[in-house]
Amino acid sequence: NSTLKDTLKDLVPKRRTEFLQLRKELANTHLPDNDLTVGSILGGMRGLQLMYWQSSTLDPNLGIKFHGYTIQDCQKLLPGPKNPNIFYPEAMFWLLLTGEIPNSKQVMGLTKQWNEIVISNSNLETSHLPAEVNKLMESLPSTMHPMTQFAIGVSSLSHFSKFRDHYSRGLNNKLTMWEDTFDDVMTLLAFLPSLAGKIYARLHGSSTRHKGNNKDTTSLGEFNSKADWAKNLTSMLGLLNKGNSKNNDEDIIDLIRLYTGLHVDHEGGNVSAHATHLVGSALSDPMLSYSSGLLGLAGPLHGLAAQDVVKFLLETQKQVKDSTDEKQLEDYLWSILNNHRVIPGYGHAVLRREDPRFTAMVQFTKERQSQFKDDPNVNLMLLLSKVAPRVLAEYGKCKNPHPNVDSASGILFHHYGLNHLDFITVIFGCSRAMGPLAQLVWDRIYGLPIERPKSVDFNYLKKFSTLS
Ligand code: NMX
Numbered sequence: 001n002s003t004l005k006d007t008l009k010d011l012v013p014k015r016r017t018e019f020l021q022l023r024k025e026l027a028n029t030h031l032p033d034n035d036l037t038v039g040s041i042l043g044g045m046r047g048l049q050l051m052y053w054q055s056s057t058l059d060p061n062l063g064i065k066f067h068g069y070t071i072q073d074c075q076k077l078l079p080g081p082k083n084p085n086i087f088y089p090e091a092m093f094w095l096l097l098t099g100e101i102p103n104s105k106q107v108m109g110l111t112k113q114w115n116e117i118v119i120s121n122s123n124l125e126t127s128h129l130p131a132e133v134n135k136l137m138e139s140l141p142s143t144m145h146p147m148t149q150f151a152i153g154v155s156s157l158s159h160f161s162k163f164r165d166h167y168s169r170g171l172n173n174k175l176t177m178w179e180d181t182f183d184d185v186m187t188l189l190a191f192l193p194s195l196a197g198k199i200y201a202r203l204h205g206s207s208t209r210h211k212g213n214n215k216d217t218t219s220l221g222e223f224n225s226k227a228d229w230a231k232n233l234t235s236m237l238g239l240l241n242k243g244n245s246k247n248n249d250e251d252i253i254d255l256i257r258l259y260t261g262l263h264v265d266h267e268g269g270n271v272s273a274h275a276t277h278l279v280g281s282a283l284s285d286p287m288l289s290y291s292s293g294l295l296g297l298a299g300p301l302h303g304l305a306a307q308d309v310v311k312f313l314l315e316t317q318k319q320v321k322d323s324t325d326e327k328q329l330e331d332y333l334w335s336i337l338n339n340h341r342v343i344p345g346y347g348h349a350v351l352r353r354e355d356p357r358f359t360a361m362v363q364f365t366k367e368r369q370s371q372f373k374d375d376p377n378v379n380l381m382l383l384l385s386k387v388a389p390r391v392l393a394e395y396g397k398c399k400n401p402h403p404n405v406d407s408a409s410g411i412l413f414h415h416y417g418l419n420h421l422d423f424i425t426v427i428f429g430c431s432r433a434m435g436p437l438a439q440l441v442w443d444r445i446y447g448l449p450i451e452r453p454k455s456v457d458f459n460y461l462k463k464f465s466t467l468s
């Protein structure tokens with residue numbers, strides 16, 4: 001065999017067998033001068049307390065707490081519109097960054113600041129993005145996956161990073177660099193709805209773009225300088241005034257407020273937060289750091305599961321004769337598992353019960369039962385949340401057979417007219433920015449060092465096994 005790939009192919013069977021043997025044999029072995037077992041090193045570092053994260057912690061049984069506040073606490077305490085259980089994501093960002101519950105005036109002030117950033121840094125004749133970013137986005141193939149476009153758009157905002165600019169000019173005082181980080185984070189968060197709106201509009205082609213009085217030609221709906229962040233996001237995705245009633249508009253805005261309020265943070269070890277923190281530890285600016293977080297969120301075991309769940313539900317409707325029949329659903333799930341595929345939206349690396357964020361999304365549907373009761377896809381999502389845990393428990397492999405955060409959300413967006421399924425994870429990415437970026441500000445305040453763990457190689461591990 002002469003090609004590199006063929007040479008590698010020859011190596012794979014022996015090395016894979018040896019690796020699996022070594023992993024099994026050394027699972028509980030501690031390496032010299034190392035508190036960790038080989039099992040932890042080779043097993044995705046599960047359960048190890050290895051990172052500092054300021055704003056949230058995840059309890060396997062109770063779920064996420066933001067500075068000690070549960071989701072229900074947040075629904076009760078954080079300022080929002082009058083509607084029950086809904087709060088503004090801006091209020092959550094305030095809590096994440098400060099550990100304090102803001103008042104309504106503070107939240108309105110933050111919204112105003114973000115809207116002013118958009119207005120004063122965009123060429124409003126063409127878009128609600130800086131002209132250079134708008135031009136770049138126009139140049140991307142509209143068929144490129146929305147998450148790839150999103151990460152490119154976010155990293156391109158680095159062009160406007162105060163942190164990067166000051167650092168390159170020698171203005172890099174360690175004690176004050178958090179302020180430039182903070183200013184960049186504000187800029188980035190402010191532009192996320194416009195960027196998401198731009199990507200979504202391009203999926204639809206230019207003919208359907210909004211041409212309103214505000215001359216916004218690059219989103220399907222208007223940016224309103226008086227509206228809150230989630231309302232602008234909803235509007236710029238063109239989800240308002242779709243011939244539905246005004247109540248429906250309020251509901252979809254509330255869904256986006258709730259969703260983007262709940263997905264902000266999930267302690268530090270999840271892929272998007274960890275990647276942002278790792279890249280940021282090299283003093284890459286917030287835009288570069290978060291674009292790497294987005295690239296992690298784009299993986300199917302992480303945030304992309306949100307789109308996969310919707311595709312899975314729609315496919316199930318096609319494959320199963322009667323999607324209200326539990327037995328038929330069970331059989332279908334088994335056919336997936338027997339094909340060595342995962343059931344998207346189920347399982348978790350840390351949680352050992354139903355994800356309370358999933359519970360909150362389901363609660364949203366229950367509070368609006370008249371709207372959802374005739375949607376077969378929402379009904380299927382609800383029924384699967386009972387059937388799939390039974391099947392996965394019997395399957396016996398996964399440690400948590402219950403629904404995770406991605407199980408419910410996408411199909412609710414779909415219900416309200418979001419029809420490009422590949423776009424769903426972009427909304428996750430708008431929300432997830434808040435937690436890791438709040439942490440990045442604190443990383444700079446505390447002067448946390450560059451992250452640089454030590455690694456071990458195969459030959460070293462082999463010495464401790466019977467393979468040696
Ligand atoms: N369907 C089928 N098999 C599963 C599932 C599932 N939903 N969840 C876990 N398993 C398998 C897993 O692939 C692994 O198999 P193997 O030993 O062959 O490698 C085994 O069960 C043990 O996995 P766990 O230790 O329970 O889970 P782990 O911590 O490795 O992974 C997830 C966690 C979330 C990656 C995993 O549960 C999964 O792949 N779920 C489906 C994808 C998904 O919903 N991801 C979204 C997570 C939330 N988010 O937004 O990030």
Ligand code: MLT
Nearest residue numbers: 265266269270271349405
């Ligand atoms: C998340 O919100 O990041 C996911 O639930 C994945 C995780 O916490 O590992």
